[in-house]
Amino acid sequence: MQDQPLICIKGLKKSFGKLEVLKDICLEVNRGQVVALIGPSGSGKSTLLRCINLLTVPDGGEIRVDAQSLAFSGSATQLPKDRMLAGFRARTGMVFQHFNLFPHMSVLKNVMEGPITVLRLPKAEAEARATALLQKVGLAERAHMMPDQLSGGQKQRVAIARALAMQPSVMLFDEATSALDPELVGEVLQVIQSLARDGMTMILVTHEIAFAREVADKVVFMRDGVVVEEGPPAQVIDNPREEATRSFLGRIIGHTA
Numbered sequence: 493m494q495d496q497p498l499i500c501i502k503g504l505k506k507s508f509g510k511l512e513v514l515k516d517i518c519l520e521v522n523r524g525q526v527v528a529l530i531g532p533s534g535s536g537k538s539t540l541l542r543c544i545n546l547l548t549v550p551d552g553g554e555i556r557v558d559a560q561s562l563a564f565s566g567s568a569t570q571l572p573k574d575r576m577l578a579g580f581r582a583r584t585g586m587v588f589q590h591f592n593l594f595p596h597m598s599v600l601k602n603v604m605e606g607p608i609t610v611l612r613l614p615k616a617e618a619e620a621r622a623t624a625l626l627q628k629v630g631l632a633e634r635a636h637m638m639p640d641q642l643s644g645g646q647k648q649r650v651a652i653a654r655a656l657a658m659q660p661s662v663m664l665f666d667e668a669t670s671a672l673d674p675e676l677v678g679e680v681l682q683v684i685q686s687l688a689r690d691g692m693t694m695i696l697v698t699h700e701i702a703f704a705r706e707v708a709d710k711v712v713f714m715r716d717g718v719v720v721e722e723g724p725p726a727q728v729i730d731n732p733r734e735e736a737t738r739s740f741l742g743r744i745i746g747h748t749a
């Protein structure tokens with residue numbers, strides 16, 4: 493199992509009504525690899541992450557995460573039952589653009605909630621784990637604050653700690669910095685970078701091309717529901733083979749420079 497890809501996606505398909513959003517997506521992610529998923533709005537990036545997390549159920553294809561594999565065949569798809577499904581989901585930690593913290597719970601309680609309710613961890617253990625993770629994202633002193641007392645960057649770091657508390661095999665980030673004021677982007681990127689250094693497997697949907705170049709082992713460019721091009725940043729970002737990739741990068745780098 494060690495030398496197989498941690499995540500293996502084959503022939504993944506998803507339509508919403510007549511709109512084919514994912515057309516035969518194949519993607520492999522190795523253990524410890526950081527994959528940056530880039531592409532224009534509407535190309536299916538969020539849908540792909542949501543399929544990996546089963547927030548969206550694919551119409552066809554296969555997803556394997558670690559040792560657990562699921563095959564999809566439209567309405568005939570048999571999803572695992574509640575606890576198995578929760579177990580599959582728990583392998584993937586998801587961080588969204590909007591942090592979705594529980595507003596009525598303290599920072600610490602936000603991070604403890606999943607381990608207690610899904611993993612059935614004893615409270616003391618969940619608290620110790622949450623405290624260590626808040627330390628890791630630089631928010632140990634904010635543990636007893638409420639989410640609305642935090643800045644956007646701090647909220648997003650809590651959201652990252654909350655996802656990590658489930659000890660996922662892979663972290664999925666869907667434009668985790670897009671809703672932040674520019675001066676708060678750096679602190680979140682730093683946390684993501686420290687996770688990369690720790691060897692966390694990650695898929696990042698991002699428009700931060702400079703960051704993708706620095707942190708990603710592999711860049712995947714998607715457009716209109718297909719993977720157009722993938723490879724190391726030095727290829728896909730600095731020397732793209734496909735015209736579509738070049739034109740996308742030209743537009744996005746033009747805008748952010």
Ligand SMILES: Nc1ncnc2c1ncn2[C@@H]1O[C@H](COP(=O)(O)OP(=O)(O)O)[C@@H](O)[C@H]1O
Binds near residue numbers: 508533535536
């Ligand atoms: N739940 C949904 N119902 C209908 N259409 C959807 C739904 N989710 C996404 N879409 C459509 O699928 C396409 C891809 O969306 P998305 O995966 O969000 O792209 P991206 O994240 O690359 O911007 C878009 O045209 C979007 O409008």
Ligand SMILES: [Mg+2]
Binds near residue numbers: 537538539666
């Ligand atoms: Mg999206």
